[in-house]
Amino acid sequence: MPTLRLRVELLDVPRPVVRILDIPVETTLHGLHLVLQKAFSWRDEQQHSFTLGPSRWVAESAGDELPEWGVTAGDLLESAEGELVYTYDFNDEWRHSIRLVGTDRRYRKRATLVRGHGTSPLEDCGGARAWASILRDIDRAAAGELAALENPEAYRATFGEICPLEVQRDFASFDEWEKSFAMPAVKKVDVVAEPKASASKRASGRLSEQPAFLDPAVAENLLGAADRRGVLHALGEYFGSPLLTAMIHRHEATVCTMLSDVHAKRVGRTLKGLLQILPGTVRSQETEAEAFEMVDEINPGWGNRETLVLLERMFCLVGLGEQEEPGIVFTVDARRALRLTDIEFTHHLAGRFRSLRGERFVTAVLAFLYIAHGDAAAARLAELRSRTRLEEHEQLFDDLGEGYFPRRRAYPLACDLVFDRIYAISEPLARVVPKEEDPHDPGIYVTNVALAAFARECLAGLEHGNLLPEELVAELS
Incomplete structure (x- = not known):
């Protein structure tokens, strides 16, 4: 089973955000972290962790935490009865459910974004509740209800003078423009890479x-x-x-x-x-x-x-x-x-x-x-x-x-x-x-x-x- 198919879903958000990924079986947890960053259009500027039951893996281990570059995603996913959870940004707490949904005998050197739907939240927006408020304002602005915006100043600061219908379209689905960024970016990820801090030491x-x-x-x-x-x-x-x-x-x-x-x-x-x-x-x-x-x-x-x-x-x-x-x-x-x-x-x-x-x-x-x-x-x-x-x-x-x-x-x-x-x-x-x-x-x-x-x-x-x-x-x- 040299290739694993994963279904990754962003949890707690008001609208579904899902990515289907194929990854080589030797992909480390750190390599999977890099893949997820590209697939969900995150900027990799915040801390992150993987958890499975009581175990927790991070880029730089300390105490009871384990190093994410020393274990493959395949080892964990094949033995996992539940789900592996990837958390990005400990303030906004974007939690991703990762499940193994299939395998393939064909060997791939690179990860592949097979398909996806739903646009990822804006980074540093304040978490799931704040994102829900932003989405409501996007819909209201698109409907011409500018006076009813929950946070008009934040809307103007974020989207400026862009046509509200264009904003709504861009955040309604995982469209071709976003795919054109994410798909090649996922393929370029080194799935056995080490965290930069760990790699630099050696x-x-x-x-x-x-x-x-x-x-x-x-x-x-x-x-x-x-x-x-x-x-x-x-x-x-x-x-x-x-x-x-x-x-x-x-x-x-x-x-x-x-x-x-x-x-x-x-x-x-x-x-x-x-x-x-x-x-x-x-x-x-x-x-x-x-x-x-x-x-x-x-x-x-x-x-x-x-x-x-x-x-x-x-x-x-x-x-x-x-x-x-x-x-x-x-x-x-x-x-x-x-x-x-x-x-x-x-x-x-x-x-x-x-x-x-x-x-x-x-x-x-x-x-x-x-x-x-x-x-x-x-x-x-x-x-x-x-x-x-x-x-x-x-x-x-x-x-x-x-x-x-x-x-x-x-x-x-x-x-x-x-x-x-x-x-x-x-x-x-x-x-x-x-x-x-x-x-x-x-x-x-x-x-x-x-x-x-x-x-x-x-x-x-x-x-x-x-x-x-x-x-x-x-x-x-």
Whole structure:
């Protein structure tokens, strides 16, 4: 019985949400966790556990808890008289019932999402009762009963000016658009993967820590190409991605590449203000509340701890903070930067991104290309190649993953690493300088003009020597 068929149902929700999955028999509980995250469109940002009777498995075991990477889902499901329960997010407590409903003699290396129905709840919405209230408001808005909404402010903050009928359609069923995300994502999961924390303890020196372009022979060719044609074209040739190439061409064709003072002030005021609030080894409730309020004023609904953590990671990346649990502390450079005006701070921050070295530099370049030109380039390329914009984005990260780790065909691992690095720059910026509605195409949201200008500023005057860490440049010279 090399393949197991599972029926997974989200419990306690007002409308059924079910996924039918085929998984290889050797799938670990951690591998199943990754599969469920993709199948239900969760973001894997909260804690989780599996329970069967009195036993409980978690990513990092402690006390009576067991490690989820040391046991296969098949061993538990085949012997289970009842159901295996997967709980995600211990605050909202999304509980999933997992039952074995069939087996297959055919062997599959990858998990497969066979079918599903019902759309998963919005993450961090407050749990099943809050989700039921949101669904009622969606139905009322679609019926034109806006005055009867239970929480009109939350509805507007979540769905903005999107047509209520479109919102209702999107949340009524597990439609083709959602399947186009979930089905390929499930297939890319490494079903025998270990939790990142566990894997990192045993993986020092593994290929995942050594991108291919840090090989001296590869690096020499990369530096030579960058010297001849510039950093962007060298990376475009190296990764060989059509979408990356399209973004580079779009960048070159952009007339306005420099930040105006108006845009620089907007970006600097926000980021400088948050940098003043965030650092401190012990963050008080008052400090958090102030930061939450500041983010919510800019982008309603994003004033939360996740956003603060992302901002901290970004500030640490450019040397304005140093990580100390549970937050960050100022560096000397940060104290100096905070004495600059908002406009000066923005240009200073752009210079810090440009001066990163090695992998951090490459990641920053990719992130800012993606911020400034990703959506528009993907839309144009998709039109030319008769594909969807989503397919172009997915192909980009496949191409980047293979470029970083060409000798390792584990796309899920490679692409997750690349995406995490780009996400660490692009996502916090998107949350504090959010997208805007396209004035020429109502209902379509595009990168904020100020943020796009900041991204182009970060891409101005890239030094090819920054492609590699100092120690490797010294070795090559």
